[in-house]
Amino acid sequence: MRAVVVGGGKVGYYLVKALIEKKHNVTLIEKNSTTCKKIAEELNVDVICGDGSDVEVLKDANIEEADVVAAVTGKDEENLVICQMAKVNFNINETIARINNPKNTAIFKALGVDKTVCSTQVICNLIEGEFNSEPLQVIESINSGEMVLVEAKIDKKSAWIGKSVEQLKLPKECLIISIVRCEKVIFPRGNEDIIEGDKVLIIINTNRKKDVEKSIIGG
Structure with a gap:
């Protein structure tokens, strides 16, 4: 399974780490160059330094080949935009957004985000569950x-x-x-x-x- 994760903070870092351990193909997009360098040195993952709400950056991450896109930045509005772009511009079937303010859950759902979560492990389990055959x-x-x-x-x-x-x-x-x-x-x-x-x-x-x-x- 191929996943694109946007946001390299603590949530993004541990999500990417968990997915790699489960042998999935992951690309990370992160704005901060220092964070990108640190993650690239610590994890065996493709890292794109750029804005995940930029169409060209998403193309650089080969988002067209992704089975799922998880937007886990620290800003709810960014996560919403990224998921909508993945849906509208690249026809991604499965989008998952981190939500920091639970009051935004209904808005995200209404605007077409497939799943909204606030926990790294829950995000990982949702992704894993879409593509495994375990009972x-x-x-x-x-x-x-x-x-x-x-x-x-x-x-x-x-x-x-x-x-x-x-x-x-x-x-x-x-x-x-x-x-x-x-x-x-x-x-x-x-x-x-x-x-x-x-x-x-x-x-x-x-x-x-x-x-x-x-x-x-x-x-």
């Missing part, structure tokens, strides 16, 4: 990583299809908190059946994640 996507870490909130996307191959919640063989350290079905949230009882297309949100101990994955794929 569980980690949404957020809880209690210093001891537990995780995960999303199970139920496709036609899932062993959970047609089973009720109470029939699922899950670890006791696991709690199904909701099912998203056709944009509606269901708070399931034991007799609620799982169907194809459901997104099941689960809280589980990190060390039991593999057990839940095996249950989903029928292992």
Whole structure:
């Protein structure tokens, strides 16, 4: 997966670092030349020194080849402009913007930004989740990583299809908190059946994640 990250501050730095560790192809755009030099020396990443809201700079970063663009500068207005340019000028399917003021969330959504987040790890998980084939996507870490909130996307191959919640063989350290079905949230009882297309949100101990994955794929 190829990602373009705009903004080389702390959020951008650790986001790029995390994506590189996951073997993704990343290009970073940052205005400050000193920051660019420092990141280029520390990380194995292509760094473009320039304004991420400049069309020519985006072209230099080969944005046309990107699967996702993440705008994580310290200014909400810049992140909005960058995401809109990625959509309008380069037809990027997936844009993610860092938001510093939560009050701007509705505005960003209304103006076409696909996802808005305020956490480096959440941004990374969103990007990762768009392009991996694992049955569980980690949404957020809880209690210093001891537990995780995960999303199970139920496709036609899932062993959970047609089973009720109470029939699922899950670890006791696991709690199904909701099912998203056709944009509606269901708070399931034991007799609620799982169907194809459901997104099941689960809280589980990190060390039991593999057990839940095996249950989903029928292992």
